[in-house]
Amino acid sequence: MFYFGADYYPEQWPESRWELDTRLMQAAHFNVVRLGEFAWSLLEPREGSFDFAWLDRAIALLHRHGISVVLGTPTATPPAWLITRYPEILPAREDGRRWTFGHRRHYCVSNSTYHQYTQRIVEALARHYCNHQAVIGWQIDNEFGTYCYCPTCQRAFQAWLNKRYSSLEALNQAWGTRFWSQVYTAWEQIPLPWSTSLVPNPSLALDYCRFMSEAFVKYQALQVGILRDLAPDQWITHNFMSFGYDRLNYHHLARDLDFASWDNYPLLGDADPSGLALGHSFIRGLHPRPFWVMEAQAGPCGWETLSRNPLPGQLRLWSHQALAHGAAGLLYFRWRTALAGTEQLWHGLLDHHGQPGRRYQEVAQTGSEFARLAAHLKGTLRAPIALILNYEDRFAFRIQPQTTGLSYDGVFRRLFAALHRHNLPCDVLGPDDSLAGLALVILPMAQILEPAQAARLEAYVREGGSLVVTFRSGIRTSDGQMVDQPLPGVLAGLCGLEVEEYEALPAARSIEWDGQCWQAEGWAELLRPEAAETVARYSGGPWAGQPAITRCQLGRGRVTYVGAFLEAGAWASLLNQEAAHRGVQAPLPAPGLEVRRTGDSGSVLYLLNHTAQPRPAPLPGSYQDLLHDTKVQGIELPPWGVAVLGE
Numbered sequence: 001m002f003y004f005g006a007d008y009y010p011e012q013w014p015e016s017r018w019e020l021d022t023r024l025m026q027a028a029h030f031n032v033v034r035l036g037e038f039a040w041s042l043l044e045p046r047e048g049s050f051d052f053a054w055l056d057r058a059i060a061l062l063h064r065h066g067i068s069v070v071l072g073t074p075t076a077t078p079p080a081w082l083i084t085r086y087p088e089i090l091p092a093r094e095d096g097r098r099w100t101f102g103h104r105r106h107y108c109v110s111n112s113t114y115h116q117y118t119q120r121i122v123e124a125l126a127r128h129y130c131n132h133q134a135v136i137g138w139q140i141d142n143e144f145g146t147y148c149y150c151p152t153c154q155r156a157f158q159a160w161l162n163k164r165y166s167s168l169e170a171l172n173q174a175w176g177t178r179f180w181s182q183v184y185t186a187w188e189q190i191p192l193p194w195s196t197s198l199v200p201n202p203s204l205a206l207d208y209c210r211f212m213s214e215a216f217v218k219y220q221a222l223q224v225g226i227l228r229d230l231a232p233d234q235w236i237t238h239n240f241m242s243f244g245y246d247r248l249n250y251h252h253l254a255r256d257l258d259f260a261s262w263d264n265y266p267l268l269g270d271a272d273p274s275g276l277a278l279g280h281s282f283i284r285g286l287h288p289r290p291f292w293v294m295e296a297q298a299g300p301c302g303w304e305t306l307s308r309n310p311l312p313g314q315l316r317l318w319s320h321q322a323l324a325h326g327a328a329g330l331l332y333f334r335w336r337t338a339l340a341g342t343e344q345l346w347h348g349l350l351d352h353h354g355q356p357g358r359r360y361q362e363v364a365q366t367g368s369e370f371a372r373l374a375a376h377l378k379g380t381l382r383a384p385i386a387l388i389l390n391y392e393d394r395f396a397f398r399i400q401p402q403t404t405g406l407s408y409d410g411v412f413r414r415l416f417a418a419l420h421r422h423n424l425p426c427d428v429l430g431p432d433d434s435l436a437g438l439a440l441v442i443l444p445m446a447q448i449l450e451p452a453q454a455a456r457l458e459a460y461v462r463e464g465g466s467l468v469v470t471f472r473s474g475i476r477t478s479d480g481q482m483v484d485q486p487l488p489g490v491l492a493g494l495c496g497l498e499v500e501e502y503e504a505l506p507a508a509r510s511i512e513w514d515g516q517c518w519q520a521e522g523w524a525e526l527l528r529p530e531a532a533e534t535v536a537r538y539s540g541g542p543w544a545g546q547p548a549i550t551r552c553q554l555g556r557g558r559v560t561y562v563g564a565f566l567e568a569g570a571w572a573s574l575l576n577q578e579a580a581h582r583g584v585q586a587p588l589p590a591p592g593l594e595v596r597r598t599g600d601s602g603s604v605l606y607l608l609n610h611t612a613q614p615r616p617a618p619l620p621g622s623y624q625d626l627l628h629d630t631k632v633q634g635i636e637l638p639p640w641g642v643a644v645l646g647e
């Protein structure tokens, strides 16, 4: 069953309107809404006194119209009475100052009083709704985030360090505290990486990121535990932010869930098709079960200023794209645009006036198409290519970007876009995921690598895998210290080379590869191949004529090391070549379209036109057009058009 609907806030509208809302939803083929995730001050108006009656009535009405409910736990918005009584629940900013009440996410994740109140509201909700037929699952909190720098967090951090290192000697050693006289002689001396300390010790900062991330994992686990106990028949998810959010380890957070969900606002980013595809591929890789889009852009959005308005066809296109990438549920944020509050400019499907308009009609059409496709789209294929995403590396790059010309995300996006350009199917996997069966693995800027990880990569290559490693890999230990070996550190043997010199590039540098001249920017390394052979050389600058890309055969596989941040076209050619070498191809040669093979057995082809121009799609044979129920041989996609073909 495919779930389709919206995020609905009945509590923000007169009850007399609910019936009409529900009928409009049903007419748009909605079968699910998310409710309640910011409603704490209405669900528990006074300490310990709960009022679920209004929510009961809303759920009953929806249920009568065949609409199921995902309940959000309201913990992203602790109510005013709670904050007034315990102001220490408010988080502190990087300079140590507390937030004030009036926004959301205003809680310190380490605060034990907050944990007690969380437990109480979640238990009350779970007890009340665990057997409700309409309630199919739970969303915990909303978009976890907010690093806290308060005294409670400082004490919790010290305790966490004590557990991690056991002794101060070990901590001092790991952090290299002889530098600048930072040797600690008591746990209580250890600071947080406050902005007032200017540039903190990178090892301390890295551990703080890990600690904050684990604090959210623990906080989520508190809620998961309650729900598993009291509501064992309902599933649990969390709505993650998009790929660009790098402060919490989403791989760790996703482990405790039944599946991952995410919030997709294309027009807040660049709405570039490969960026959108990356968002889906990234979330798909967080959990083995199919993901949901818990919030999909529904109109122009923004808190203070507006994004563009989605063009006719775009909401439908982006919704189909989610299906093409394996989504099992999709809800628009939000049903109707709020008249009041911070998000009164964040447009829902209905405008402020509540009349169904152009965007509603488009979504209703999409709903009828999804209903038709549901039977064909069970499950997605695992891609033969993987990009490895590691939050520890992201933390480390945020702490020390190393150069202004480079960012972890920028490199990651460019590599993903290179594959996407040729419609090469790619999953984004975590550093601990299995590599078995993958044709090609790409390891971008893997700063922190332990010998065990290097051994896993080596085994993958020896057994016949192809690995692409980029510059800035193997440079640190997990303590955050620089390695004391030639780079790429623990990968040097596997890559068959040493990095002789490296440079943050202030200007582009040219590289000769495959008979063409390409530019590199941001970063370049001078390679000294040992077991590897040279594939490309610098053709300008101080290293002209010297190796920039190398390749090394190992066992039945091979490793390519790319020493510079190449321009997009070069990555596209290089990765396409590597994929071809392993026999991986696009599902269909259709330049300019996004093409994905999906469905359990891969028997469904999705064609998406992310442009304002019509685009022909040459088909190698005859296909069943699943949206129109006709046979087609060739097809032209209208602007922002979609085709779904069965073989």
Ligand code: GAL
Pocket (backbone or CB within 6 Å): 142, 143, 239, 263, 295, 333, 343, 346
């Ligand atoms: C998301 C959030 C929603 C809503 C939306 C628009 O990040 O999960 O609750 O606030 O943004 O701001």
Ligand code: ZN
Pocket (backbone or CB within 6 Å): 091, 092, 108, 109, 110, 111, 148, 149, 150, 151, 152, 153, 154
């Ligand atoms: Zn705190």
